Amino acid sequence: xxxxTQAPTSQILAAGRRMTLRCTQDxxxxxMYWYRQDLGLGLRLIHYSNxxxxxxxxxxxxxxxxxxxxxxxxxxxxxxxxPSQTSVxxxxxxxxxxxxxxxxxxxxxxxxx
Amino acid sequence: xxxxxxxxxxxxxxxxxVQINCTYQTSGFNGLFxxxxxxxxxxxxxxxxxxxxxxEKGRFSSFLSxxxxxxxxxxxxxxxxxxxxxxxxVSDSNYQLIWGxxxxxxxxx
Numbered sequence: 394x395x396x397x398t399q400a401p402t403s404q405i406l407a408a409g410r411r412m413t414l415r416c417t418q419d420x421x422x423x424x425m426y427w428y429r430q431d432l433g434l435g436l437r438l439i440h441y442s443n444x445x446x447x448x449x450x451x452x453x454x455x456x457x458x459x460x461x462x463x464x465x466x467x468x469x470x471x472x473x474x475x476p477s478q479t480s481v482x483x484x485x486x487x488x489x490x491x492x493x494x495x496x497x498x499x500x501x502x503x504x505x506x
Numbered sequence: 507x508x509x510x511x512x513x514x515x516x517x518x519x520x521x522x523x524v525q526i527n528c529t530y531q532t533s534g535f536n537g538l539f540x541x542x543x544x545x546x547x548x549x550x551x552x553x554x555x556x557x558x559x560x561x562e563k564g565r566f567s568s569f570l571s572x573x574x575x576x577x578x579x580x581x582x583x584x585x586x587x588x589x590x591x592x593x594x595x596v597s598d599s600n601y602q603l604i605w606g607x608x609x610x611x612x613x614x615x
Binding site: 426428433434435436437438441451483490491492494495496497498499500 | 510514536537539547548549550551554556593595597601602603605606607608
């Protein structure tokens, strides 16, 4: 692995289903982030983690949960997907906090029907 | 509320110079970033300004005025590959990044 990876690349999901988006980084970065990107709205922070074992809520956390059991992995779970969660999801990491450069994964395109 | 404003779209000619402006109103300021995002791809880092003034990096330069809540990204000698969206983001008092909606730059031959 080189950098930050996400899986799946894309997914079509029925409303009401549970879904976990995976994110893994090999840069030993302390901070990790989940964003959603919708046309015309820019990137919006869903959840973040400043270090393993801690998480925090961003601008749009409702309907999403995260965990940070170790430094490398930061999965995002949609407990019961709704159509408004149709979006492109980006995971990112930075060495320490948001004053450091964030490195982004390739994104997951999620469609909820 | 917190707000980042950028033009939605700009058009420029190959070989020319273009300036993309960003104004911000945030609770606190811990630095301003510019990222480039090609269509269908992830954002990639271009520049970071925390002090007033101009930072130059090859064909790209970024300027910051904290007193005016203003930044610009200057792209020189435009190439077709510079066609992309340019995202302005500010690190606020909680050390969270607040993102603008991005400026789509179209380069014409």
